[in-house]
Amino acid sequence: MIYVITIAIYLIGLVIIGFFKAKQIKTQSDFSVAGRALTPWVLVGTMLATWMGTGSILGNAGKTYQTGMAGLWLPLGSVLGIIILTQIAGKVRSYNKFTVPEIIGERYGQVARLLSVIALVLAYMVIVSYQYNAGGAVLHTIFTDDSGVSAISVETGTIIAAVFIILYTMLAGLLSVVYTDVANGIIILISFMIAIPIFLVEAGGFDGMQIAFSEMGKPEHMRFFGVYSFIDIINFCLPGFLLIMGDANMYQRFFC
DSSP states (O other): OHHHHHHHHHHHHHHHHHHHHHTTOOSHHHHHHGGGOOOHHHHHHHHHHHHSSHIIIIIHHHHHHHHGGGGGGTTHHHHHHHHHHHHHHHHHHHTOOSSHHHHHHHHHOHHHHHHHHHHHHHHHHHHHHHHHHHHHHHHHHHTBOTTSOBSSOHHHHHHHHHHHHHHHHHHHTHHHHHHHHHHHHHHHHHHHHHHHHHHHHHHTHHHHHHHHHHHTTOGGGGOSSSSSOHHHHHHHHHHHHHHHHTOHHHHHHHHO
8 A cells, every 4th residue: 555655646746746847837948948947956867867767777677687797788888878978968058959850950951850850759659658668567566466466457557657747748848857857866866775785685795696696506697797798798788879879858958
């Protein structure tokens, strides 16, 4: 029951933030880029929550569970992408635009702008859909009883997640999104700060993990090198690198 109450408070809180911030929307700039007036701390919070999403937390965690320490290769491409983005953020902001296609159109013409719009629409149909689906999976898991039966199917949970996300986004655009991101970022950080020490203690530290994996016949789970080939590492890192380099979410934060 505590999980149900917590989730209900969280979802209602998102909508309340949206309603509150909707009163501040006066122009397209307010809706699209939060009036270009976000403080550094708010930007840090929204960029943290923007990237620490379904793929980073659930996807990488699942793969790391399968492969062990070598799973730490997975976020490397994204980290490299973020480092490069810090070098171009100022240039991107100087264009004073609302979207990435606007910049592409200004530099390369309207055909390039149209192609970038099509690419972004297709990409975000996939990206947004799996975020909704992840929300549905979380709700399905939370509402599962001891017998393994859930009161909410993944499909129903996906619809609930989509409705709440679309609602608070429609209310105030990026202005509501960034502040819900800040709340999410705080929750993510606190959760990690609590969970990681507990995991380490329960596992008996790194020595305990090494012993446990050896007893399971999986000593390679404690190896960072030698598990994946160079090609495997490229295959893991390249998608994340390319995604963050072309992620309209990140560029939209630069415009703020």
